[in-house]
Amino acid sequence: MADTVKNIDKLKATFTNVTSEISKKIIGQDEVIEHILVAILCDANALLESYPGLGKTSMIKAVSEVLGLKFARIQGTPDLMPSDIIGTYVIEEKDGKKIFKFQKGPIFANIILMDEINRATPKTQAALLESMQEKQVTVGNQTFPLDLPFFVLATQNPIDQEGTYPLPEAQTDRFLLKILVGYPNLEEELDIVDRYTGAQEVAKLKTLLSGESLKLLQKLTRQVPIANDIKKRAVEIVVKTRTSQDLIEYGASPRASMGIIMAAKAKALIDGRKYVSLKDIEDMAFPVLRHRIVLSFKAEREGKSTDDVIKELLK
Amino acid sequence: MAAIKSLLNELTYEMFKVIVLNAFLDGVIFFLALLLVLSVFGMGLTLPALASIIFVVADVWWHARRISLRYIEQKNPDIREMLRTAADNKEDDSLMAHALFDEVISRARRVSSGTFLDFRKLSTKIGALFVLSMVLVSLAFFNVNIQKFENPLAGFGGTLKGYWDGITGQANFSNPGLKEGDDILGDPSIAKLGNEQLDITLQQNLNQIDFSNVQSADPSASGDLKDYPTGVEAKASEAYTGGLEDITDRKTAADYSQQIRR
Numbered sequence: 296m297a298d299t300v301k302n303i304d305k306l307k308a309t310f311t312n313v314t315s316e317i318s319k320k321i322i323g324q325d326e327v328i329e330h331i332l333v334a335i336l337c338d339a340n341a342l343l344e345s346y347p348g349l350g351k352t353s354m355i356k357a358v359s360e361v362l363g364l365k366f367a368r369i370q371g372t373p374d375l376m377p378s379d380i381i382g383t384y385v386i387e388e389k390d391g392k393k394i395f396k397f398q399k400g401p402i403f404a405n406i407i408l409m410d411e412i413n414r415a416t417p418k419t420q421a422a423l424l425e426s427m428q429e430k431q432v433t434v435g436n437q438t439f440p441l442d443l444p445f446f447v448l449a450t451q452n453p454i455d456q457e458g459t460y461p462l463p464e465a466q467t468d469r470f471l472l473k474i475l476v477g478y479p480n481l482e483e484e485l486d487i488v489d490r491y492t493g494a495q496e497v498a499k500l501k502t503l504l505s506g507e508s509l510k511l512l513q514k515l516t517r518q519v520p521i522a523n524d525i526k527k528r529a530v531e532i533v534v535k536t537r538t539s540q541d542l543i544e545y546g547a548s549p550r551a552s553m554g555i556i557m558a559a560k561a562k563a564l565i566d567g568r569k570y571v572s573l574k575d576i577e578d579m580a581f582p583v584l585r586h587r588i589v590l591s592f593k594a595e596r597e598g599k600s601t602d603d604v605i606k607e608l609l610k
Numbered sequence: 611m612a613a614i615k616s617l618l619n620e621l622t623y624e625m626f627k628v629i630v631l632n633a634f635l636d637g638v639i640f641f642l643a644l645l646l647v648l649s650v651f652g653m654g655l656t657l658p659a660l661a662s663i664i665f666v667v668a669d670v671w672w673h674a675r676r677i678s679l680r681y682i683e684q685k686n687p688d689i690r691e692m693l694r695t696a697a698d699n700k701e702d703d704s705l706m707a708h709a710l711f712d713e714v715i716s717r718a719r720r721v722s723s724g725t726f727l728d729f730r731k732l733s734t735k736i737g738a739l740f741v742l743s744m745v746l747v748s749l750a751f752f753n754v755n756i757q758k759f760e761n762p763l764a765g766f767g768g769t770l771k772g773y774w775d776g777i778t779g780q781a782n783f784s785n786p787g788l789k790e791g792d793d794i795l796g797d798p799s800i801a802k803l804g805n806e807q808l809d810i811t812l813q814q815n816l817n818q819i820d821f822s823n824v825q826s827a828d829p830s831a832s833g834d835l836k837d838y839p840t841g842v843e844a845k846a847s848e849a850y851t852g853g854l855e856d857i858t859d860r861k862t863a864a865d866y867s868q869q870i871r872r
Contacts, residue, residue, distance in 0.1 A: 303709040518706035520699040522691060569710035570695035 303515070307567025312503055313361055319498045320357040321350060322490065323483035329565060330474045330582055331358055331448065335509065336516045336561035337471055339554075340427050340447040342412075342462075342586060345476030350487075351450050354476075355408045362509060363502040364405035365442065371415035373458065377422035381432045382439075397434060402426055405444055405506060412449035413459040423447065424466055444509050464545065464589065471554050473586035512564070519560035521571040529555040529576045535608045536584060542594045542604045547587035554583040577609050584608075615700060617715050628727055629673040635735045637666035642742035649749060689717050 310332065317328050327343070331354070334341035343351050352368060359366035369380055382400030386393050401407065402423070409415075409423060426432050427447045431440045449470070451462075467473070479487060490497060504512075530552045537546030559575035566575075585601045594604055641662035648658060686693070696714040699707050 303706065515706055518704040520695045520702055520704075520707050520710055522695040523698045524694065525691070569706055569713055570692050572691045 303569065304567075306512075306515075306564060309503070310565045310567070316361045316500055316503060317354070317357045319500060321354045322486045323479040324350070324354065324476065327354065327474055327476050328358070329562070330472055331355070332565055333558050333561040333579070334448070334472050334474075335362070335444070335446055336512055336564060337554075337557045338444060338446075338513045339471030339557070340449070340469065341472040341474055341582075342467065342470040343448060343450045343474045343476055344453055345450065346454065346478075347452060349476050349478065351476060352408060352410065355406060355448050357500055359406040360500045361503050362406075363505040364444070364509070366406045366408070367401040367404035368408040368410060369401050371409060371411040371413065371419075373414060373416060373460075375415045375419050377419050378434075380419065380423055381426070381434060384434065397437070397439065399439070400432075402432060403439075403442055405442055405446070407445075407447045409447055409449040411452060411459075413451045413461050415460065417460055420460065420462065420466065423449075424469055427469055442506075444506055444513065464587070467586045468548060468550055470586065471558060472582040474582055475585075516557070516561045516564050519563050519569065519571060521556060521560065525559075525571055525573055525576060526556060528573060529559065529580075532576070532580050532608055533584070536588050539604075539608060540591065542591055542599070542607065543588050544591045545589040547584055551583055551587050555579055558583055580609060581605055617718055618697060618700075621718060626674060630670055631727075632731075632735075633666045633669035633673065635732070635739070636669055637662045639735060639738050639742065640665045642739065642746060646742060646746055646749070649746070686718075689714065693718070 313332070314325065314328055318325070321328065331341060335358075345351055356366055356368075358364075369375070378400070380400050380402050382398050382403070384395040385398045387396040388394075412420060412423070415423075422432075426441060426445075430443065430445050431438055433439075478484075533547050533549070533552040533555065535546075536543050536551070539546075555576060556571070558579035559571045562575045562579055563569070563571045581602055584605050588601060588604065590599065590601060590604060641658050644658040644661055645655065648654075684690075692710065692714050696707075696710055699710070
């Protein structure tokens with residue numbers, strides 16, 4: 296027990312190594328990488344929102360490489376069918392007999408990047424969301440468990456909404472975090488240009504963790520202790536989204552309370568702390584709540600963003 | 611978790627030590643203040659001492675029952691959240707909880723009584739103690755007592771007046787200040803040794819006292835020889851013309867003067 300406890304002290308170094316390894320490929324975006332790791336540690340899914348060309352795919356690929364996870368990418372299009380994701384039965388001839396064999400779809404991986412999820416039809420979205428929730432897929436009358444750990448990192452584009460199927464609030468609620476990927480600053484962009492346009496090849500990333508070690512980390516994340524008053528504060532923030540009717544039309548569900556606490560625990564673990572601090576709760580309130588609340592007409596008229604309203608809730 | 615419970619007990623003990631120290635200082639201040647007030651009325655030490663002991667006990671009791679984790683956290687903000695989390699999860703037996711307890715214990719070991727001491731408050735109390743002590747010493751010097759008030763300047767003023775009257779020749783000697791039986795005159799038996807009536811002629815001015823005109827005691831004035839005069843009486847404006855040769859008992863007179871010198 297004593298040795299294991301001492302190993303926990305090395306967790307911070309582990310996460311520092313992971314992020315510095317990812318940053319060999321991804322410049323800047325430290326907070327985004329941290330939030331992705333938070334979602335992974337919470338065994339949950341995340342929705343990334345960004346403009347095109349900000350390196351979301353590269354980032355998630357890099358994360359899966361460093362974490363030693365199987366990666367799959369699905370591009371959301373209006374003609375994408377559930378079977379394209381889940382898989383389908385194909386006829387196979389064996390010993391002169393024709394049999395149906397299940398051909399696994401790209402969802403049978405550890406990290407799924409669902410690019411532009413809002414371009415897929417609601418039926419396909421629903422199939423994906425079911426697998427996110429149940430960690431299994433059902434085809435016909437047969438159920439197939441998914442490879443664990445399993446995460447879906449879906450992306451959506453805030454502009455160019457024509458021909459899209461925006462995710463309903465009930466479905467966005469299933470994503471633990473909504474991560475906003477912003478533009479890099481001037482120095483970071485110069486670095487990106489240098490790294491990807493030079494003669495030198497981009498460094499190959501080392502695998503630092505594995506699926507099994509990740510499962511252990513997920514278990515440890517749940518064990519991170521939290522003080523009662525800090526827990527209460529998290530719940531109060533979520534309850535406030537339902538009572539602040541002048542700013543918020545629809546507040547967050549109790550799933551958000553659980554989400555804030557879990558995300559705060561994961562953040563504490565990444566920071567090398569063995570307890571949840573109030574700052575963890577406040578930091579994680581933004582990505583957990585921003586896709587779970589619908590602003591009131593008054594707030595929108597005043598030009599407030601969701602993050603502005605969350606900031607007011609935290610005061 | 612025994613370790614974290616014992617740590618919390620240790621921290622409580624550290625706080626208790628500070629409470630006792632503060633209560634003691636408050637008690638001494640209370641004692642001195644009470645003594646100051648009561649000494650003006652001429653009351654003794656017993657009441658302030660008893661009241662102060664009760665005060666200290668009550669103060670310790672009152673603060674001891676208010677010792678809480680919140681106070682320890684306030685004084686140690688760097689371990690505030692950690693400590694609270696450990697206290698709230700002290701029954702947790704998970705790996706992370708154990709790791710937290712280990713860290714809390716190692717960091718809390720650095721917390722000593724000094725952490726809980728409010729040095730500004732402490733120096734204020736010590737200052738108050740000093741001031742009260744000085745006031746008490748000053749009052750003792752002037753012997754202020756409302757019930758048995760003695761004007762400390764009265765004697766001083768009287769001396770000046772006497773000195774002035776002496777200079778101007780208006781001294782009033784009708785009351786010499788000493789009366790028969792005053793302790794300062796010694797045991798009356800000593801005075802029985804003499805049998806002379808000493809009459810001193812005093813002139814109007816103080817510097818014109820004439821001791822040369824002393825005569826033998828008048829037997830009729832002293833009566834029986836065993837009844838000696840017990841006081842010396844000065845009679846102004848009545849001179850005595852007798853000679854010193856007439857003293858009948860020289861030896862007795864010599865013994866008498868030796869005893870007086872002793």
